[in-house]
Amino acid sequence: MAHFLSLLPAIWPWFILIAAQTGAASGQQRLGLTLLAAFGCIALMLGLATPLAVGIAGIGLLGAARLRRLSGPVALAGHLALILWCLALAAHLVPGFHNLLVLDQVQAGPDSTTFTMYLNLDKPLVLFAVLLVWPGMIQGSKPIKAAPLLLGLLLLPALFLLGLATGAVRPEIDLPPWWLIFALSNLFLTCLTEEAFFRGYLQSIITSKTGASFGIVAASLLFGLAHAGGGPALVVFASILGAACGLG
Template sequence: MTYFLSLLPAIWPWFILIAAQTGAVSGRRGLGLTLLAMLGCIALALGLVTPLAVGIACFGLLGAAGLRHLSGPAALAGHLALILWCLALGAHLVPGFHNLLVLDQVQAGPDSAAFTMYLNLDKPLVLFAVLLAWPGMIQGAKPTKAAPLSVGLLMLPALFLLGLATGAVRPEIGLPTWWLVFALSNLFLTCLTEEAFFRGYLQSIITSKTGATIGIAAASLLFGLAHAGGGPALVVFASVLGAACGLGYYATGRLWVPVLIHFGFNALHLILFTYPGPV
């Protein structure tokens, strides 16, 4: 907690971002976009973003909002352009975003590998864009299908067992001093953004064209491939996690379910095992 409090003078704009995200996924799109615009002005004034970054962000968001009015080849081209825009933001390829370094080569425990973490301003914009392009992702709540949800949840301990068997993780119980800033960043800036894109957007679109089985499988594989920078093993692990999240979304129609499955897995990984992996 002390470390988190020491960061507050620098990280307070991200609380506006989190409030904007929460409003948007709760169905209060106007509130979410208003808070996002407020954040943009503050970030510009503080030098966290440049006018070029703001321009690229506005262009993408406006384009996403217009996709609902397109059909046929124009809609296909628009969605492909949106996906590329989202991937560029997620990979931090768009110039002008000065993401804040909050963890620099830290270790979760003595046997864990060192890693670095930023509070991002670019990647979370993906959430707002896909919500504008595919608002039905938060309007599809339905009676829970117990069987697929149970299978999805059971895949999480199975994934940890696979990680132990392959040496990808080792047991290491503990809670680092920086856990709170990690939790906020991971829940909102990572899990919520990624689940909105891969499950709420991609899985929903593919499912609407091909059915749930292909939709879940395709979105899970794409989620795994998005982690290809970590090597083939990480692609497999991420694909399995993606399938668990996909089943959770399919079973309930509620976006927060795969978000919490994703975050719960990451939190247990941090608390019970070497994170992100052994030294």
């Protein structure tokens, strides 16, 4: 906790971003976008983002809000443009975002590899875009099908056992002093955004055109390929995890 408290003077703006994400993801779109606008102003004032970065982000969000009213080839081109915009943000290719380094070459335990982590400003914006273009992912509820849910739940321990068997995973019971900032960053700035994009948006839109089975497979493979930087094994593990999440 002491480590987390020591970071508060630098990381407090991200709590506004997390609040904006929480509001938008819970169906309070106006509240979420209002908090996001406030966060954008603060990021500009503190030098966390340049006017160029904020402008590119704003254009993408405005385009996403307009996209759901389009149809035909124009809509297809719009979706492709939005996907490229999302991927550019996720890959930190949009200039002007100054993500904050909070963990630099740390280890969770004596046997773990070193780890570096930034608090992202750019990647979380993808959540707001996909909620604007595909609000159906949080509007209403679909009946839960027992068989796919059970299969998805079974895939999770199977994935862990596969990691153990291949040596990709080695249990190391420890709680590093930076666990809280790691958990918050991964839950809100990474996982929430990735699930919204791959499952809420890509899987939903592919499923609407081709059916559930192909939608789950395609979104899972794309999720795996997005982790290609970690090597072939990570692509396989991420694809299996994506399938488990998609089935659930």
